[in-house]
Amino acid sequence: MAFSTFPTVTKCSSIGREQHTVVADMDGTLLIGRSSFPYFALISFEAGGVLRLLFFVLASPLAALLYYFISESAGIQVLIFAAMAGMKVSSIESVARAVLPKFYAEDVHPESWRVFSSCGKRCVLTANPRVMVEPFLKEFLGADVVLGTEIGTYRGRATGLVCRPGVLVGKNKAEALLNTFGEDKPHLGLGDRLTDAPFMALCKEGYIVPAKSEVKSVCTEKLPKPIIFHDGRLVQKPTPVVALLTILWIPIGFPLACLRIAAGSLLPMNLVYYAFWALGVRVLVKGTPPPQLTKSNPNPNTSSSGVLFICSHRTLLDPIFLSVALRRPIPAVTYSVSRLSEIISPIKTVRLSRDRDTDAAMIKKLLQDGDLAICPEGTTCREPFLLRFSALFAELTDELVPVAMVNRMSMFHGTTARGWKGMDPFYFFMNPSPAYEVTFLKKLPQELTCGSGKKTSHEVANYIQRVIASTLSYECTGFTRKDKYRALAGNDGVVVEKSQVANNKANKIMGC
Known part of the structure; x- marks a missing residue:
């Protein structure tokens, strides 16, 4: 089925779906934001520090060129390598559990959530590393199954590479869905881009989540579980501009902080x-x-x-x-x-x-x-x-x-x-x-x-x-x-x- 033939998610009924299974993409579908840059940037800074964030920001233009002009998979692999290579897997898991949910929860798409939450069994199929998104999806969105890209590891550290079959985009998503559900077709498939069409075509119904900048995120109080405790140093979601400003400010901010502390102490x-x-x-x-x-x-x-x-x-x-x-x-x-x-x-x-x-x-x-x-x-x-x-x-x-x-x-x-x-x-x-x-x-x-x-x-x-x-x-x-x-x-x-x-x-x- 051609991607353009799928109806929009606004036309999908959420009534009587208690016995249905839904399979949804993450960025741009369950989340309003179509870019995973801010969340990789959080991994970089919170688990690796400002120098790792600088390396990630410098590598992101290459990732963007590959993503938009050569291969979506290659662009994501660059992001994974720049953000995670050499990091302890336990540190990545800690950030995914204690830091990322706060930012993810503030970006949930209202129409996708209306449909996703109405179904009895929920599956998320994403190109993001599973270790990075699974805590939020299972604990705060009630996902039963999370299928994501598996990162390579060596002696407890991420290698920056991905395991077979590679990044879950396009046909890899469809194969992951078939391996999980077999001949039992899911009832609903939700996606937002052309590379989601292969897995959406394997569902009984498929719906597109159109990109709209004016969409307001779901109030966090309407999610299954509230986020009362969270960690991390960054107040704002590190978009490319915010991440760059943060890097540029730290050499100014640290001496300023020392001066302020000295004034308070002396x-x-x-x-x-x-x-x-x-x-x-x-x-x-x-x-x-x-x-x-x-x-x-x-x-x-x-x-x-x-x-x-x-x-x-x-x-x-x-x-x-x-x-x-x-x-x-x-x-x-x-x-x-x-x-x-x-x-x-x-x-x-x-x-x-x-x-x-x-x-x-x-x-x-x-x-x-x-x-x-x-x-x-x-x-x-x-x-x-x-x-x-x-x-x-x-x-x-x-x-x-x-x-x-x-x-x-x-x-x-x-x-x-x-x-x-x-x-x-x-x-x-x-x-x-x-x-x-x-x-x-x-x-x-x-x-x-x-x-x-x-x-x-x-x-x-x-x-x-x-x-x-x-x-x-x-x-x-x-x-x-x-x-x-x-x-x-x-x-x-x-x-x-x-x-x-x-x-x-x-x-x-x-x-x-």
Whole structure:
């Protein structure tokens, strides 16, 4: 069947397809974007660094020439070699699981998803390396079978070559479909280009997904599973222009980051606010912070003279920007911080031992010396969710001030779960104009603290979580630090069917 004779996907009914099998291409079909360049670029940068990304960008014009003028297969092979040659397969798998789903999920085609999601059995047939796309397709789009190009490996590293029968395009796609389904023809075939015609002709029905730049992607909340946890340094999808700008900016951004960090570390805290503004770092303060309590002005209502600031956790820099907003250094307790971060930190950081009694005694002692900051989520979360708050802090003092923290970055994320955390501050400050918004909420009244005798520590923690979430328009969850690392490591039992179901379940567990 000629490719032009296939009807468009808009004419495909999605009703009564529960017993049907659908086979769909990926780029340009399930995804709006027809180019896989951004996703190979993510593999290059996140698993190989900026030099690998530079090599990939330099090789991409050759890939484009081969793709459009000689052979689609040859162009894709160049992309695979430039992005993956010599890399550990485990690193590629890690990026595919923890980084790529966030970007893939923001590019799902609405019409293709309408048809694909209506079918009982779902298969994806793609020229992309299977190792690169399978985690997203199976975990977040509910694909049952993923047929992709198999990359060559040697001693746990990618060779940059592909295994037989080669890149899955044209007739190779048709052969892969026949090998999988045999004589049992799939009901639906979805494709977007001429080389998809061979496999579409083997399906009972075939539909074209036309290229339309004005198509809006599916809202991520409508996908089977929400993406709550993700990793990676890049904020934007690295299109060719974005990738090139990123490469050109890093030699400028890193010295700028060092200058900003030096200003924050060496200057008095009451001057850091102005130095940051002069260096392009924006600090926005909302609400009214509590007055500083001193030995000459102790708090008459408590034996502890310090205020415990309860902060939402966006990056390791939260307590530092809290101090900038208050114009004075506020010590912070943390579960883990790199040695480099301790050296360059302008505030005192105290490690928690994870032993409840030991940590409680240490925090009480620190509060006797003054104010203290804590992030009871225990780990960062980039999406508009708040993780479960530890209830330990609520038992130690009644002087509790919730603080809603929001940061804005245009190029680099200032957090990582897979990389070296010592670079987190540098990546945050490498953004051209990073910003932090610090919102001081009202101090908890006595009747809502444990000191009233009417509230448990869990009730206090849940209340503060809800107050901060309401201020930020975030959702409360019951997920913990362990859940985050399990999700990014690929373990089961973290991602749930629907965002709202997750929140309801979490709230029920927490008593919210």
